[in-house]
Each structure stands twice: as C-alpha cells, then as structure tokens.
Amino acid sequence: MLAAGLAAALVAGLSGCSSSANAQAPAGGPAAELRLGYFDNVTHAPALVGLEKGLLQDALGDTELTAQAFAAGPAVIEALSAGAIDAAYIGPNPAVNSFVQSAGASVRIVAGAASGGASLVVRPGIDGPADLAGTTIATPQLGNTQDVALRHWLAGQGFETNTAGGGDVRITPTENAQTLALFQGGEIDGAWLPEPWVSRLVLEAGAEVLVDEASLWPGGAFPTTVLLVRSEFLDDHPESVRALIAGHTASVGWLTAHQEEAAVVINTRLADDTGKALPDAVLARALGSVRFTTDPLAGTFETLLDAGVDAGTSKPGDLNGLFDLSLLNDVLAEQGEDPVSAGGLGTD
Missing domain, CATH: 3.40.190.10 (Periplasmic binding protein-like II)
Structure with missing residues (x-):
C-alpha cells in the first residue's frame, strides 16, 4: 500500500510539473520536453550511460530531457498511462500488459536495450x-x-x-x-x-x-530491457522519438566499444542517483551477464505474454502492433547497420 501511494504521488508530481511543456509544442514537430523513466539497474545501462555522457540530450537537441529513476516496471507504466512521462526503459512484461489492457492503444516498443542479466x-x-x-x-x-x-x-x-x-x-x-x-x-x-x-x-x-x-x-537470448514510448507522444512528436532512438543507439554503441570504461561511467551515474557506487567486483560480475542491443528480440514476446497469463499477472491479448521499429531501422540504416525485426508484431 505504501509503495502504491508513493507511486501515485510521484505520478501526480511529475504530471503537475511537466504536463504543460509538451502541450505548447505543435504536434508533428519536436517536443519542447521529453520525460524519460529508467531504473538504477545494470540492465538499464544504455539509459545510465546515455544520461551521464549526455548522448541522449545531445541527440535531442533543443528538446529538453527530464529523467526520473523508478524502482520497477508497473510503476513506470502507471506514470506513462497518466501522461507523467513520455518514454521509458522498462522490462518487457509490463510493456506487454499495458499494450494488452489498452487494446493496443497505450504504448509502442521502439527499440531493445538489454538481454540477459x-x-x-x-x-x-x-x-x-x-x-x-x-x-x-x-x-x-x-x-x-x-x-x-x-x-x-x-x-x-x-x-x-x-x-x-x-x-x-x-x-x-x-x-x-x-x-x-x-x-x-x-x-x-x-x-x-x-x-x-x-x-x-x-x-x-x-x-x-x-x-x-x-x-x-x-x-540464452531473452529481453530484459526495452525502450518504450507513449503512443500519443510517438504520434505527435516522431522527430523527437527518432532523436531519442539515435541517442539510445549511440549509448548502446558506446557500451559495446568501451567495455573497460563502462563500469566507471555507470557507477558515476548510480552514485549520483542513489548516493552510493557499487563495489567494483559487483559491477564487473553484473556486466558479464548482460548484452546490450537495440534488438528487442520481438520473437520472444508471445512466449512472455503466455507466461504472464499462466502466472495470473497478464490477460490474454493480441500483440500485433506492439512494436514500431521503423525509426530505429532508419537510424540503423544511416549507420550502415542491419535492420531488426518486429517479428510480425508491428512495423519494421
């Protein structure tokens, strides 16, 4: 009950502080502000690195990036549903639940972020x-x-x-x-x-x-973290979502190319957020079990939904349309990279 109350208060606070900014931005153009949720987990390292090194803000240009750390996926979905944030790094099952419960209207997965861990x-x-x-x-x-x-x-x-x-x-x-x-x-x-x-x-x-x-x-490949966007924000500000994806792709690329430096950057962000860095041995062990990728591994999502239904935490539903990877594949094409697949569950 306490956790639910705190989540509701956080959503209300975020909504009250930020709801007017994007309302002033014309639909179809860049958003005045993009509000991003993430967790202080190693499986969210693309967010941690993207924020700490400024890769996300650099890609967004004049769109102001506001970031908020959350504790778990369902609280993030509550914030997205309330319009308190526009995008989030999140685990796949809460994303699936939101999509199914809204009959496909609420959110879109626009990129993968991490597998394993x-x-x-x-x-x-x-x-x-x-x-x-x-x-x-x-x-x-x-x-x-x-x-x-x-x-x-x-x-x-x-x-x-x-x-x-x-x-x-x-x-x-x-x-x-x-x-x-x-x-x-x-x-x-x-x-x-x-x-x-x-x-x-x-x-x-x-x-x-x-x-x-x-x-x-x-x-051994399963999605741990994906990049999720409110459908309304994607429809109104595709240019800003594309910029967010470009910054996210740069962050994943940096993690892949700078594995020895990654622990320092991640720990710096964790210390800023939580007041305490992780021990070097903990961070090294954690990073060894995670693979960072822009591929959301869409082919696993029907299995994830079935598991949630069997567990009693999800409702049966149609996942067609859950993915919109068109902007991601546009960014990847510019970089000479291969496209990723929506697995028949949306737009490639």
Missing part, C-alpha cells in the same frame, strides 16, 4: 527445485518481468503459487534494496532479480545462483 538466487542449502517447497522468494514487483519469470518457472517445477503470496512457494514482491536487507537478515530464502542485484546478493550476502534465466531460453 536475471537469475534466481537462493540461500545455501537450497540445492534444487524440490528444496523450494515452503520457502519465501522475493521479486521486484508484482507483474514485473522477473516476477512473471519466477511464477512461470515454479509452475513448470510443479509448484502452485498465487498473486496474494500463498501457495507452495510464497512470492513476496519487494523493492530490490529491501530484498538485499531481508536476505541478509534471513527473512527470505531467495529472489529472482535483475543485475546488479543478483551480483549483490551473491557477493555481499552469500547467495547462490539456482537458475540463470539465460539457461531457459534458446541461445
């Missing part, structure tokens, strides 16, 4: 799935991408769970920093998390990896 970590003594009976496992938020992954995987192991926290394994949606503290205090038995929280629990709290999510996907 999520795992189930547990206390010593849990050596296999059978040992999870009666345990308490945390996820970042009900219905977020890791929450769905955990529920779906547990079902495949024969466990029953429910969204109220009951069942054979109790799932407790918990803010990531609190999860670390609860695990250190022995109050939970494990968590399904994105990086850097997997590495923090392993290196700072003695957790062990029971399931690397990459092992569950063909070739």
Whole structure:
C-alpha cells in the first residue's frame, strides 16, 4: 500500500510539473520536453550511460530531457498511462500488459536495450527445485518481468503459487534494496532479480545462483530491457522519438566499444542517483551477464505474454502492433547497420 501511494504521488508530481511543456509544442514537430523513466539497474545501462555522457540530450537537441529513476516496471507504466512521462526503459512484461489492457492503444516498443542479466538466487542449502517447497522468494514487483519469470518457472517445477503470496512457494514482491536487507537478515530464502542485484546478493550476502534465466531460453537470448514510448507522444512528436532512438543507439554503441570504461561511467551515474557506487567486483560480475542491443528480440514476446497469463499477472491479448521499429531501422540504416525485426508484431 505504501509503495502504491508513493507511486501515485510521484505520478501526480511529475504530471503537475511537466504536463504543460509538451502541450505548447505543435504536434508533428519536436517536443519542447521529453520525460524519460529508467531504473538504477545494470540492465538499464544504455539509459545510465546515455544520461551521464549526455548522448541522449545531445541527440535531442533543443528538446529538453527530464529523467526520473523508478524502482520497477508497473510503476513506470502507471506514470506513462497518466501522461507523467513520455518514454521509458522498462522490462518487457509490463510493456506487454499495458499494450494488452489498452487494446493496443497505450504504448509502442521502439527499440531493445538489454538481454540477459536475471537469475534466481537462493540461500545455501537450497540445492534444487524440490528444496523450494515452503520457502519465501522475493521479486521486484508484482507483474514485473522477473516476477512473471519466477511464477512461470515454479509452475513448470510443479509448484502452485498465487498473486496474494500463498501457495507452495510464497512470492513476496519487494523493492530490490529491501530484498538485499531481508536476505541478509534471513527473512527470505531467495529472489529472482535483475543485475546488479543478483551480483549483490551473491557477493555481499552469500547467495547462490539456482537458475540463470539465460539457461531457459534458446541461445540464452531473452529481453530484459526495452525502450518504450507513449503512443500519443510517438504520434505527435516522431522527430523527437527518432532523436531519442539515435541517442539510445549511440549509448548502446558506446557500451559495446568501451567495455573497460563502462563500469566507471555507470557507477558515476548510480552514485549520483542513489548516493552510493557499487563495489567494483559487483559491477564487473553484473556486466558479464548482460548484452546490450537495440534488438528487442520481438520473437520472444508471445512466449512472455503466455507466461504472464499462466502466472495470473497478464490477460490474454493480441500483440500485433506492439512494436514500431521503423525509426530505429532508419537510424540503423544511416549507420550502415542491419535492420531488426518486429517479428510480425508491428512495423519494421
């Protein structure tokens, strides 16, 4: 309840402070302001690097970039739905839920950002799935991408769970920093998390990896973070969205070309946002499990939706139109790069 109240207050505050700026910008032209959401996670490194090095603002030119850190995907969707932000780095399942619940009207995925970097970590003594009976496992938020992954995987192991926290394994949606503290205090038995929280629990709290999510996907490729835009903002300001994508593409390219420097830049942004940098060993381990890419891996999204439906956190629906990759592929073509596919679920 507290988390919901804080999210609602944040949405109200963002709406009140910023709603007038884009209303003054003519539809079809550049927006006066672009309000961007992201998480302080390693899986959101394209946002962290793009903000810290100014790559996003440089690409946006005269459009003012305002950035806001969030804790988990469903809170970002609430802000997008309220018109409090215009675009966000987010996990795939909340994006799917918003699209389905709005009958395709709310959002569009315009690029990928990261693949990999999520795992189930547990206390010593849990050596296999059978040992999870009666345990308490945390996820970042009900219905977020890791929450769905955990529920779906547990079902495949024969466990029953429910969204109220009951069942054979109790799932407790918990803010990531609190999860670390609860695990250190022995109050939970494990968590399904994105990086850097997997590495923090392993290196700072003695957790062990029971399931690397990459092992569950063909070739180990699954989307962790995508770039999502409000449909209305995309329709009104395609020039600004294209500029955001260009800055995002530059950020992904910089991460790929400067792997040794990436940790320093990411840590600088994390320290600015949270007041504390990550230990070098944690950041190095986290970066080793994430691949940064503009490809959203659209071919996985039907599977992600089915997993959410089975977990009870999603409604069945048609994903046709979820992707608009036309601006991304325009940017990639200018750079001599190969196009990425919408997998039949939108515009290439």
